[in-house]
Amino acid sequence: MSEVLRKSDFLVIPGVFNPFTALLAQKVGFKAVYLSGGALTSSLGMPDLGIITLDELAWMVRRIREVTDIPIIVDADTGFGEAVNVYRTVKVLESAGANAIQIEDQVLPKKCGHLEGKEVVRPTDMVLKIKAALKARKDMLIIARTDSRAIYGLDDAITRAQIYLEAGADVIFPEALESKEEFERFAREVRAPLLANMTEFGKTPLISAEEFKAMGYKYVIFPVTIFRVAAKAMKDALEVLLKEGTQKNLMDKMMTRKEQYEIINYYFYENLDRELAKEGVKS
Ligand SMILES: C[C@](O)(C(=O)O)[C@H](CC(=O)O)C(=O)O
Numbered sequence: 557m558s559e560v561l562r563k564s565d566f567l568v569i570p571g572v573f574n575p576f577t578a579l580l581a582q583k584v585g586f587k588a589v590y591l592s593g594g595a596l597t598s599s600l601g602m603p604d605l606g607i608i609t610l611d612e613l614a615w616m617v618r619r620i621r622e623v624t625d626i627p628i629i630v631d632a633d634t635g636f637g638e639a640v641n642v643y644r645t646v647k648v649l650e651s652a653g654a655n656a657i658q659i660e661d662q663v664l665p666k667k668c669g670h671l672e673g674k675e676v677v678r679p680t681d682m683v684l685k686i687k688a689a690l691k692a693r694k695d696m697l698i699i700a701r702t703d704s705r706a707i708y709g710l711d712d713a714i715t716r717a718q719i720y721l722e723a724g725a726d727v728i729f730p731e732a733l734e735s736k737e738e739f740e741r742f743a744r745e746v747r748a749p750l751l752a753n754m755t756e757f758g759k760t761p762l763i764s765a766e767e768f769k770a771m772g773y774k775y776v777i778f779p780v781t782i783f784r785v786a787a788k789a790m791k792d793a794l795e796v797l798l799k800e801g802t803q804k805n806l807m808d809k810m811m812t813r814k815e816q817y818e819i820i821n822y823y824f825y826e827n828l829d830r831e832l833a834k835e836g837v838k839s
């Protein structure tokens with residue numbers, strides 16, 4: 557499945573945070589999903605500071621893998637430790653069903669790349685993590701993210717990207733660039749498969765998938781978009797319910813039971829049960 561990631565010219569990839577959202581993305585027609593740390597931790601009611609465990613992340617990857625058959629790019633933050641930890645992280649996440657893993661060059665506690673107060677490790681430390689990841693992986697892609705733009709500037713981010721590529725990273729993810737011009741320059745100077753992060757309310761202005769494609773980016777993720785839309789819709793619905801004591805005014809905003817069941821393959825299980833019962837009668 558990582559072939560889809562390798563061979564596609566350009567992919568628009570939504571961020572998901574559980575099996576339902578991944579399945580929904582697949583059924584709507586997306587060719588890959590991004591398991592976002594930001595969206596996953598928010599859905600767990602926690603901040604995105606690298607405080608969830610590898611087991612918790614792997615559990616979610618397994619659950620998503622069980623119900624979908626499109627590639628999953630997994631946000632593994634800083635890799636759950638130093639280089640030897642990254643080695644095990646890659647083994648665990650790949651066997652859970654990940655097709656690509658993203659590791660970033662921040663120090664712990666890491667932050668959303670678009671916030672102030674981040675710190676980055678020395679490039680040499682990140683190189684060790686990339687090398688450990690390459691030794692551990694069977695087939696999945698290793699995406700190296702640099703958070704350096706916000707700390708040491710674009711030149712440093714470009715230099716780090718080149719160092720990470722040299723170390724063997726398959727894809728480079730420049731985090732929190734601040735303008736279209738910066739993305740253009742990065743793509744001119746870093747000749748590699750590139751991933752752009754089009755998150756909202758951060759340092760990057762809204763840039764469309766078409767624009768990223770024209771600049772030469774291979775992937776664009778919208779990591780927290782559907783979480784944010786859903787979160788607002790849920791809050792609004794709760795307020796209406798609290799105030800009105802009925803869902804009457806919410807009915808036209810809902811996905812119907814039938815649509816919901818189609819997404820979770822309910823009818824497949826219903827038919828399976830019926831068929832098995834018939835076979836039982838015959839024998
Ligand atoms: C891409 C990201 O790593 C994520 O966890 O989805 C976040 C997104 C966000 O917090 O908006 C990031 O650090 O950019």
Ligand SMILES: [Mg+2]
Binds near residue numbers: 592594604
């Ligand atoms: Mg993240």
